């Protein structure tokens with residue numbers, strides 16, 4: 522079970538009244554509960570993290586990611602090395618291109634005529650530029666699919682802020698602010714996302730030597746976040762952990778019914794003095810080995826593609842930890858372009874176009890998941 526060491530700030534004591542926060546939800550345009558008006562020119566935007574495309578991009582990219590967030594310089598140098606191992610190229614960009622191609626095909630096959638655009642927070646194509654292009658193309662409304670399935674500042678609110686920033690930056694005269702927007706809801710519990718992860722978990726279990734398949738410990742992983750960020754995730758706090766737990770339960774129920782699993786955290790950064798969600802996956806493997814476990818299957822449900830945090834932090838670091846401990850090791854793939862996942866993305870769009878009830882991730886309360894940027898030290 523995830524640890525909860527921080528008091529939840531009750532929803533009614535959070536700064537809901539700050540109007541600037543409300544403006545950041547979907548760029549200040551409330552999503553409609555009515556069906557999409559006929560004839561409106563709409564698009565789908567895949568909004569992602571971004572990643573470097575070569576050695577020279579690495580440091581500027583990392584500075585974009587961590588601006589104002591108090592990550593020590595030493596940590597940046599260490600993470601830069603991870604990227605340099607892969608020629609300075611993050612796999613996330615090609616993975617997003619592949620996802621977009623799969624979604625375009627899915628939309629076309631189901632008769633939904635919706636152009637698909639791509640924009641990132643931290644690297645080209647920047648979402649601000651994409652927004653300008655959508656405005657020029659005459660797009661009036663955009664459904665935003667963010668490449669994170671969960672609540673939290675990093676996984677949800679920051680994407681709302683990206684949308685708001687992009688709308689402010691769009692000054693195209695014929696359409697100031699560009700298209701209106703609605704961010705699609707959290708999708709950790711959609712059948713397609715669950716099924717894609719369950720398929721991958723079953724395959725990873727099957728990759729182990731036969732005698733270990735039924736006894737291997739199943740370990741779900743997700744990006745660690747600061748305790749303070751976890752405490753304010755979702756309208757009542759701790760939604761990041763709760764949603765991950767719910768997703769992992771569904772995935773295990775489908776892939777390995779009746780078996781137990783652990784949920785642990787990876788890729789922590791930030792100064793050691795700041796508490797983040799624990800245990801770390803490597804520490805957890807040590808505990809498992811000490812308790813006589815002989816095999817582990819990691820399934821990184823916190824991510825939707827096998828990007829750097831997966832292929833470095835798990836396939837390299839955690840695998841090495843397991844080897845040192847004598848634990849047999851397998852790692853399940855992420856959802857990627859699994860057809861069931863791609864289908865569920867199309868269904869999210871269809872659901873929003875049909876109107877309907879407010880959903881978390883789309884209709885977030887004003888201060889939901891809000892974490893103030895760390896103030897810079899004076900002087």
Ligand SMILES: CC1=C(CCC(=O)O)c2cc3nc(cc4[nH]c(cc5[nH]c(cc1n2)c(C)c5CCC(=O)O)c(CCC(=O)O)c4C)C(CCC(=O)O)=C3C
Nearest residue numbers: 570572590600611613668669675676744746790828829830
């Ligand atoms: C919850 C979460 C997700 C999942 C949701 C989502 O996908 O959005 C995620 C995804 C990702 N994180 C990524 C990369 C990085 N994250 C960093 C830093 C941080 N991540 C955080 C959280 C998360 N991160 C946090 C709280 C920080 C501290 C700074 C801050 O408070 O904001 C840093 C700085 C160096 C370091 O400190 O490690 C890097 C380089 C990449 C790209 C990988 C690639 O290139 O393939 C992806 C997809």
Ligand SMILES: [Fe+2]
Nearest residue numbers: 675744788830
């Ligand atoms: Fe991250």
